[in-house]
Amino acid sequence: MQTTTDIERDVRSFVIQQFLSGNASRLRADGSLLGDVIDSMGVITLVAYLQEHFGITVEDDEVLPSNFDTINNLVAYLSGKLGA
Amino acid sequence: MTEFETPKAPISAATRISDVAQLWAERLPDHPALVESTGTWTYRQFASAISDTQSWLRELNVRPGDRVMIVGENCRAFVTILLAAAGLDAWPVLVNARLAPREIEQIRDHCGARRVFFTISVSQHAADHATRVGAVIEQRCGFGVVGIGPLREDVKPEPLDASVPDRVAALIYTSGTTGTPKGVMLSHRNLLFMAEGSAKVRSVNPKDRVYGVLPMSHAVGLATVLLGSLTAGASVYLAPRFDPMTARVTLEKEQITLLYGTPAIFNQLLQYAKLRKISSLKLPELRIITSSGAPLDPATKAGIESIFGMVLHNGYGVTECSPTIAMTRPEAPRSDTSIGAVFPGVQVKFIGSDGQPVPAGGVGELRVSGPNVMKGYYRAPEETAAAIDAEGWFNTRDLAKLEDGNLVIVGRTKDLIVHQGFNVYPVEVEAVLKAHPSVVQAAVVGQSIDGDEEVVAFVELLPGSPCTPAGLADYAAQHLAPYKRPSQILLVPSMPVTPTGKVVKGELAKLIADRTSSKSLPPYLEMTSVAKDN
Numbered sequence: 001m002q003t004t005t006d007i008e009r010d011v012r013s014f015v016i017q018q019f020l021s022g023n024a025s026r027l028r029a030d031g032s033l034l035g036d037v038i039d040s041m042g043v044i045t046l047v048a049y050l051q052e053h054f055g056i057t058v059e060d061d062e063v064l065p066s067n068f069d070t071i072n073n074l075v076a077y078l079s080g081k082l083g084a
Numbered sequence: 085m086t087e088f089e090t091p092k093a094p095i096s097a098a099t100r101i102s103d104v105a106q107l108w109a110e111r112l113p114d115h116p117a118l119v120e121s122t123g124t125w126t127y128r129q130f131a132s133a134i135s136d137t138q139s140w141l142r143e144l145n146v147r148p149g150d151r152v153m154i155v156g157e158n159c160r161a162f163v164t165i166l167l168a169a170a171g172l173d174a175w176p177v178l179v180n181a182r183l184a185p186r187e188i189e190q191i192r193d194h195c196g197a198r199r200v201f202f203t204i205s206v207s208q209h210a211a212d213h214a215t216r217v218g219a220v221i222e223q224r225c226g227f228g229v230v231g232i233g234p235l236r237e238d239v240k241p242e243p244l245d246a247s248v249p250d251r252v253a254a255l256i257y258t259s260g261t262t263g264t265p266k267g268v269m270l271s272h273r274n275l276l277f278m279a280e281g282s283a284k285v286r287s288v289n290p291k292d293r294v295y296g297v298l299p300m301s302h303a304v305g306l307a308t309v310l311l312g313s314l315t316a317g318a319s320v321y322l323a324p325r326f327d328p329m330t331a332r333v334t335l336e337k338e339q340i341t342l343l344y345g346t347p348a349i350f351n352q353l354l355q356y357a358k359l360r361k362i363s364s365l366k367l368p369e370l371r372i373i374t375s376s377g378a379p380l381d382p383a384t385k386a387g388i389e390s391i392f393g394m395v396l397h398n399g400y401g402v403t404e405c406s407p408t409i410a411m412t413r414p415e416a417p418r419s420d421t422s423i424g425a426v427f428p429g430v431q432v433k434f435i436g437s438d439g440q441p442v443p444a445g446g447v448g449e450l451r452v453s454g455p456n457v458m459k460g461y462y463r464a465p466e467e468t469a470a471a472i473d474a475e476g477w478f479n480t481r482d483l484a485k486l487e488d489g490n491l492v493i494v495g496r497t498k499d500l501i502v503h504q505g506f507n508v509y510p511v512e513v514e515a516v517l518k519a520h521p522s523v524v525q526a527a528v529v530g531q532s533i534d535g536d537e538e539v540v541a542f543v544e545l546l547p548g549s550p551c552t553p554a555g556l557a558d559y560a561a562q563h564l565a566p567y568k569r570p571s572q573i574l575l576v577p578s579m580p581v582t583p584t585g586k587v588v589k590g591e592l593a594k595l596i597a598d599r600t601s602s603k604s605l606p607p608y609l610e611m612t613s614v615a616k617d618n
Binding site: 018032039040041043044045047048060061063 | 333
């Protein structure tokens with residue numbers, strides 16, 4: 001089973017590589033992702049990654065700022081889905 | 085008897101754009117006017133909020149003729165301050181919070197804003213701008229948190245036009261796809277003409293629930309989506325930004341009946357459908373879907389029509405024409421990407437390079453006349469005179485023709501590439517590239533080399549696509565005459581776009597120039613090119 005540390009590492013790595021051209025210094029754990037880092041097309045890319053990488057189904061009504069707007073929110077959301 | 089047994093006609097008694105709320109408050113006071121995730125206002129509550137906000141603006145020393153800048157994204161606060169200011173004969177200056185600080189300051193300084201308001205409840209961008217300028221943050225009863233910029237004592241109000249309908253109702257800065265922003269002055273008459281006309285063509289009525297996701301800081305969102313709905317007593321579901329997942333939930337849950345989008349929005353819906361493996365959506369209440377803001381390509385139209393099971397309508401316009409010039413009609417759906425017939429009450433003519441009207445059916449520069457043509461560009465008399473002639477014809481600088489009663493845009497006069505003596509219309513090359521199944525977006529610009537212009541294409545691919553520039557070049561070669569084929573195809577992870585989804589070609593041209601002069605390029609630009617084979 002993946003720990004929250006594993007989840008955060010994987011999510012951070014994906015966001016940095018996919019949306020920030022590998023520039024990790026532009027990402028804060030509590031910084032806003034939606035609108036600033038990830039546009040609406042990026043949300044689709046992120047959801048596709050989460051579903052494939054973590055083997056989960058992300059429902060449309062789960063794509064909320066409370067789940068997706070920061071790395072911390074994403075980790076908490078994924079931990080809940082994975083029972084980590 | 086229910087309130088809808090005798091559908092009400094669109095309002096035609098309005099003089100100012102703010103009148104539409106009060107007029108429907110008298111007809112259907114308890115009917116939903118504005119709906120957002122934080123709450124709903126009936127027409128009565130909406131009219132009352134506008135009235136309260138007018139008192140508040142007066143307390144904040146806003147006077148008739150003052151420019152009142154509103155920086156935000158779609159929400160009740162944005163709409164209410166806009167209509168309240170317009171009702172006071174102040175000039176609402178509508179600014180998308182997604183603009184950069186420099187762009188916002190440029191607009192503020194140009195228009196001489198008496199006050200700048202930031203509607204920050206649903207917009208982190210607006211909140212950041214408010215913080216940057218030291219705005220006072222206030223919780224407004226009913227519509228959330230607003231940042232109030234400092235009072236500019238030194239600005240003078242503009243004199244009021246004697247005719248109320250001809251007073252400025254909105255000032256919208258437009259950059260088009262090149263050049264410096266210009267402030268487009270739209271009058272109450274301009275906006276009400278467009279709102280009432282578009283509502284009538286689409287038979288908008290109080291039963292309609294309209295998805296309000298196009299930015300109301302721009303002409304389509306303001307005139308067609310917001311005012312076109314309010315003038316007909318419909319309910320507007322405000323969304324500050326588009327994402328396909330929220331859109332699908334809203335379309336289904338709220339039983340949306342009208343969806344206005346852009347090609348970019350519909351493309352995202354297509355990608356979403358691929359992700360979810362959706363082949364069709366069941367939206368029995370949805371009766372009209374329509375695209376505007378950028379050319380619609382056949383692949384997007386076909387894909388969306390397959391998923392929605394209905395015709396995707398199309399339209400064309402420019403901010404200076406409030407904005408619609410042509411649109412396809414619900415009673416005459418098109419199977420191609422035609423932009424449809426000219427908007428009712430609007431006249432067009434086509435002028436050749438010799439300054440004379442072209443023969444019937446010929447391509448010429450499109451000129452527009454009618455109640456939708458703007459008053460002019462603010463504080464720019466020379467630009468206004470260059471755009472509108474003495475007889476009131478506005479020059480779109482688009483090349484167009486009439487074909488079977490429908491307007492066909494061939495290209496922009498300044499967006500024409502002359503390569504080896506042949507005319508190349510970027511829109512045509514872009515349409516071909518966008519039809520490739522791996523292409524999300526394509527933009528074509530000219531590059532001057534040794535007295536000639538080369539055709540250069542920028543392409544954004546689907547994430548993870550194995551497609552290469554060489555593969556795209558092969559594809560282009562199958563569909564384009566040799567002189568039209570791009571000499572270079574450059575892959576970019578994302579296209580620079582305006583808030584309304586138009587590609588900023590000026591930025592792309594600059595990237596080419598920087599590349600030519602060996603300046604350092606942004607790390608995201610993957611310069612992969614192919615040689616042309618012709």
